Amino acid sequence: MKTNDEIVDTLIELKNEQHLTLSELARRVNMAKSALSRYFNKTREFPLNNVDAFAKALHTTPEYILGFKENEIGSLTDSDRRILRINKMLSSDRQEKVYNYASDQLDEQNN
Template sequence: MRTNDEVVAYVDDLRKEQKMSINDLAKATGLAKSSLSRYFNKSREFPVNKVHLFAKALHTTSEDILGFNIPSNSIDTSGMHYVRIPIIGTIACGEPIMAEQNIEGYTHELFEEEPQKDEIFALRCKGDSMEPLIPDGALVLIHKQPTVEDDEIAAVQVDDDTRATLKKIKHVGQNVILYPINTKYDPIILNKDNPGRILGKAIHVGFDM
């Protein structure tokens, strides 16, 4: 997933390629021109919860703008690797994430480079805290890794290691802030009094799996 600055630069490039002024883009998205100017000069963070408006205006997808690695049917699949990926259900306390009792099924995905064994897993999104980018029921592929960068979306183990949640990550001092995209939900703060563990980075959102 792209960082905030990379998203802004990509949207600006798309706008210029399509010969749209900021005023044109403001009209197409229904957002104020002053707000768009602040996004482009990076004095305000890009509104991830409004990315679908930019996607529609610029004739692309939210996933493309945010930089999720979603293979397209137009890509030449010769030489690509078809990988069987476990779908993780409930995560038992203290159990390895790939433990048999945690796996509720499998999905398959194409990769240009074959991932290492147990490097990729999938989670079924439950709830609307990450809408509109990740709707309820979406299947999200996770690259297993213990850390992610700010503004990336991660699967995080919380509630005494019994539940995994998908949230946007921000590091603030000794705290890790888990931000939902849907603004009707409050962030979750992880620290020594409320611990959690990053399981991996979201790399693919599937809508029809």
């Protein structure tokens, strides 16, 4: 499992990748902005009992945040992780469009 600092760094990275403000993230996890700020400033320990809410709000898994699993599909690059996070934020019909586009690109590359 990651240390408190590593967990907070992961949360900050996910928040920034998704262009969320601290206020918006606080709203999504039903927490006061001031409390969230203390966690992000590392002046208080991140509350592990809230990891599920953060995972849902940041479109990831609790395991990823806590570092129990490197990722869900084996060893991925940073680029792979970014694509997966974006894909999780899309509606199912848009996810299908991304899949079809990627599949077409792969076919084109291989032919």
